[in-house]
Amino acid sequence: xxxxxxxxxxxxxxxxxxxxxxxxxxxxxxxxxxxxxxxxxxxxxxxxxxxxxxxxxxxxxxxxxxxxxxxxxxxxxxxxxxxxxxxxxxxxxxxxxxxxxxxxxxxxxxxxxxxxxxxxxxxxxxxxxxxxxxxxxxxxxxxxxxxxxxxxxxxxxxxxxxxxxxxxxxxxxxxxxxx
Numbered sequence: 001x002x003x004x005x006x007x008x009x010x011x012x013x014x015x016x017x018x019x020x021x022x023x024x025x026x027x028x029x030x031x032x033x034x035x036x037x038x039x040x041x042x043x044x045x046x047x048x049x050x051x052x053x054x055x056x057x058x059x060x061x062x063x064x065x066x067x068x069x070x071x072x073x074x075x076x077x078x079x080x081x082x083x084x085x086x087x088x089x090x091x092x093x094x095x096x097x098x099x100x101x102x103x104x105x106x107x108x109x110x111x112x113x114x115x116x117x118x119x120x121x122x123x124x125x126x127x128x129x130x131x132x133x134x135x136x137x138x139x140x141x142x143x144x145x146x147x148x149x150x151x152x153x154x155x156x157x158x159x160x161x162x163x164x165x166x167x168x169x170x171x172x173x174x175x176x177x178x179x
Contacts, residue, residue, distance in 0.1 A: 010054035010175075011061070018042045018062025023069045033066075038146070042066065043153040046086075046112050047162050049093040050105055051175040056094060060087035077127055078120075085119040086112075105162060109154040117147030 021042035025033040033040040042062070048055035063086035067078045092111040099107045121143020122134075129138050165171050 007054045010052055011056075011058035014045060014048055014055050014058030015062035015065065018045050018059055019065035019069070021045070022062075022066035026069070038149045039152055040149065041153065041157070043112060043150060044157045044161060046090060046093060046154065047105075047109070047158045047165075049090040050097040050108055050162065051165075051171045053094055056087065056090040059090045060084075062086075077123060081119055081123045082116075085116045088119075089115040103163070103166075104159050106159070109158055109162075110151075112154060113147040113150035116150050117143040120146045 019042075022033050022040060025041055032038060033042070045062075046055070046059055049059065060083050064079055064083040067082045089112040092115065093105075093108040096108045096111065097105055099105065101107070121139055124142040124146070125139040126132065126134050129135070129142060
């Protein structure tokens, strides 16, 4: 199979998984994946950016689809800001994938928390909480809530999943042919 076709297929599967998990979580536990304090289980899929650059567009598109489904909650700007945050975080995760602490990509796992904390925290503060004005303390609170949710998902679920993927050799089996 051509590498371009494989890349697109992997990106599409990752996007579909991310969107499906987020939408399903919002249906089963309303607000748990789209409010300011969130534990978006689909964020565990960001670890796939450690293994393939196909995860970068996959995560961004999946986030856009998921945010489109909750547009009434987060507003249309979340399509842009939330998806951009996912894109930037995935690029940074891929760039830092080889920096390891105790064989774990801790620095890479911090990237979604940092990027989403800043961008989505600003979005919530400026567009939702303060409706067009910026309050630094509200921003710190909202960004902190978003970052804590990201950290919880990535450190409680993502890093153990990373370790399992690598111990079982799935990183080499699943992603060896993807550019």
